[in-house]
Amino acid sequence: MPIQLNNVSFTYSPGTPFERHALRGINLSIADGEFIGIIGQTGSGKSTLVQLLNGLIKPTQGTVRVGDVTTTDKGVRLRPLRQMVGLVFQFAEHQLFAETVAADIAFGPLNLGLDPSEIAARVDEAMLTVGLPLEMKERSPFELSGGQMRRVAIAGVLAMRPQVLILDEPTAGLDPRGRDEILTRIGALHRERGITVILVSHSMEDIARLVSRIVVIHEGEVLHDGPPREVFCSAESLSGIGLGVPQATEILRRLRLAGWNVPAVALTLAEAHGFIVEAWRERSGEA
Amino acid sequence: MSMLQNVTLGQYFPGTSVVHRLDPRTKLGLALAYIIVLFIARTGLSYSVLALASAGIVLLSEVPIKLVLRGLRPILMILSLTVVLHVFTSREGVELVSFWFIRIYSGGVIQGFMLAFRLVLLVLSTSILTLTTSPIALTDAIELALRPLRRFGVPAHELAMMMTIALRFIPTLLEEAEKIMKAQLARGADFESGGLLKRAKSLLPLLIPLFISAFRRADELAMAMEARCYRGGEGRTKYKVLAYSRLDLYAAMCFTAVGVVALAL
Amino acid sequence: MQCVELNSGTQIKGAAGIIETKGLHHVYRGHEGDTHALGGIDIRIEEGDFVAIIGRNGSGKSTLAKHFNAILLPTEGRVLVLGMDTRDTGLLWSIRQAVGMVFQNPDNQIVATVIDEDVAFGPENLGVPTPEIAERVDAALRQVNMLALRHHAPHLLSGGQKQRVAIAGVLAMHPKLLVLDEATAMLDPVGRAEVIETILALRSIAKMTTVLITHHMDEAVLAHRVIVMDEGRVVASGTPAEVFAQPELLESLGLDVPLAAKLAKELIRSGLSLPEGILTAAQLVDSLCQFN
Secondary structure: OOEEEEEEEEEEOOOOOOOEEEEEEEEEEEOOOOEEEEEOOOOOOHHHHHHHHOOOOOOOEEEEEEOOEEOOOOOOOHHHHHHHEEEEOOOHHHHOOOOOHHHHHHHHHHHOOOOHHHHHHHHHHHHHHHOOOHHHHHOOHHHOOHHHHHHHHHHHHHOOOOOEEEEEOOOOOOOHHHHHHHHHHHHHHHHHHOOEEEEEOOOHHHHHHHOOEEEEEEOOEEEEEEOHHHHOOOHHHHHHOOOOOOHHHHHHHHHHHOOOOOOOOOOOHHHHHHHHHHHHHHHHHHO | OOHHHHOOHHHOOOOOOHHHHOOHHHHHHHHHHHHHHHHHOOOHHHHHHHHHHHHHHHHHHOOOHHHHHHOOHHHHHHHHHHHHHHHHHOOOOOEEEEEOOEEEEHHHHHHHHHHHHHHHHHHHHHHHHHHHOOHHHHHHHHHHHHHHHHHHOOOHHHHHHHHHHHHHHHHHHHHHHHHHHHHHHHOOOOOOOOOHHHHHHHOHHHHHHHHHHHHHHHHHHHHHHHHOOOOOOOOOOOOOOOOOOHHHHHHHHHHHHHHHHHHHO | OOOOOHHHOOOOOOOOOOEEEEEEEEEEOOOOOOEEEEEEEOOEEOOOOEEEEEOOOOOOHHHHHHHOOOOOOOOEEEEEEOOEEOOOHHHHHHHHHHEEEEOOOHHHHOOOOOHHHHHHHHHHHHOOOHHHHHHHHHHHHHHOOOHHHOOOOHHHOOHHHHHHHHHHHHHOOOOOEEEEEOOOOOOOHHHHHHHHHHHHHHHHHHOOEEEEEEOOHHHHOOOOEEEEEEOOEEEEEEOHHHHHOOHHHHHHOOOOOOHHHHHHHHHHHOOOOOOOOOOOHHHHHHHHHHHO
């Protein structure tokens, strides 16, 4: 399900005193099976961007094309589009409403008009995918822990079997273990099913760990677009717009400023460890 | 983030005009007095005086006329209904039209338009009040106005606190409603098609999370308020104390004059 | 009844700390059985302390915080706030004035529709005379650097700004202890940085005694003392250097270890001669440069 944004702009309340340009002239193409991280400050336009992708909002200028659907076309059917592009909002547990976990997860498939046996199968599948034990099916979602509720909400979107999965800050407010559980599941989902995943996050650690391409949004425009190693090279430009780099990269950056001969970017602790040991030996040899 | 953040509450139009600077209690009192006079007044001449007074206040308030008239929009239906009902049902005065089963009398026409005019003035006066008084100032005024009734068991402070909290949380809940609606739309929900029953049922995935969230917020807010030593109005002092000025005296005098003239005519 | 202001010191007994818990247990009663949230907590917080409490969600850290100003009362054991027993209902308002709480959700603790009116809410409740409320509101907003936005509506502020207003609302009550109950958990990195900067400024200027409950380890590192909780008990306590020197323990509890600390430890294991107790990127880089 390739996605193509052509010169897309979005303006809130156009023509009123409250007019605000959220996005200006965005060009972006996303191929099948990519794992993309979108980073940007609160208010940069990244939430607006993801809502354009499943037709929740439509561009005030330009076109958004998902597969062979253009969201601004007359008479476009939005429900199939929303099935193809699943969107998990920030603090998604706030959308839970049904009496049981299973009923809540079934809401999406039910709206698609699937038959009961198919829905039941999808509920089970989605629960297993996010790591919820099937015994939880008949429990009330409101009795679960915060991390479990978040996973029920994600399962509710997965049960629609989207080909593109967008997650807006899926780990916000969770403790480290809750965060790791969700990120691991998302990583596995991408590897095993080959669906496109778009992860919006403030955490450079999460992004560095998972994605193969980063899009940096700043004041409604694409500031950087490339693989993590390339984007994190521009630490100064990122910190200039209130964003950071992964800690491992930050340590290397400081060492380079102190005159060490280490690469500019490390995405993981192990990588940074290797670089530093090597540089240390090199320097000791010289001394 | 969202368009709903732009919702202005209680339609307050900030400004520094004479009308804005009046004590909210004065404005509240005068608006009430105006309404009473409006209902006692019987003649067209009285109404004209009152209408002139309203127009004068609107000019003094420096609020754009368009904004003032917008307040009339929601009552247009009621207005036309009032006129139509009177015109077609009254049997007073001279017969003006007689066609098939329709009979229109002069009394009905006059009554209909007088009543509509009275309604317009009523809404205008309250509009001017809310356009020139911030919701908080109005809440304070209501609390003070109700205070003497406390001995009869009217919970003046509690009512005012409820209004304040409602005003504080309406934008937050509107924003949340929009967010939940989008989240359910993303799951293929449909809030628009189908019959009344189906549509009402389709709102449940929006209303249930909204209620749950409202209750959670209420719970957390109550805890935060208690943690900040809130225990009702007893022994509480005020950060901003309302004070009458000379302006309020002049306004009251002017209004008394208008009222006496309107009722005398 | 007027709230007793504690600045006179009449209520403070000689050697009492700001907070002292003795064998504190807390049990939540529910229809599906009881939850033993706290299982015997003995801690002491002295004047001027900066304590971080870390632990997973459900470890009991927020329950503990709610005992500090008598929002919750002990099922068993005692909590003393400046020597006052929280179970003594006559002292309730003095205790709440002495311990200021900032909660997790920035939206659910702002009462008024204008910033300065919200900051005035606490002092109004305490019965502070009107002219003094105005002084307190100004001072508190200045301390959190929000004076310029005093006439704004709260729903138009960012998360970090809302939490700073919440802190100001507490400061205006002149508390002895500031408790931040996961106050940064719902914020973005910019908002978190704003709140942490505000806390550090309060520490350095006003020497404010602070308890910071968090699951962000980079915040806990800033405290003087870290208390680690799990399943309603204190499982470790000490300086950040002491606590984060046990990465295996923390990871088994589902907590993070600051990356710089973990990296330092592995570098030492690989034979680099670095000192113990490295916690931040700056410390690691300094040590690497110094020892090579």
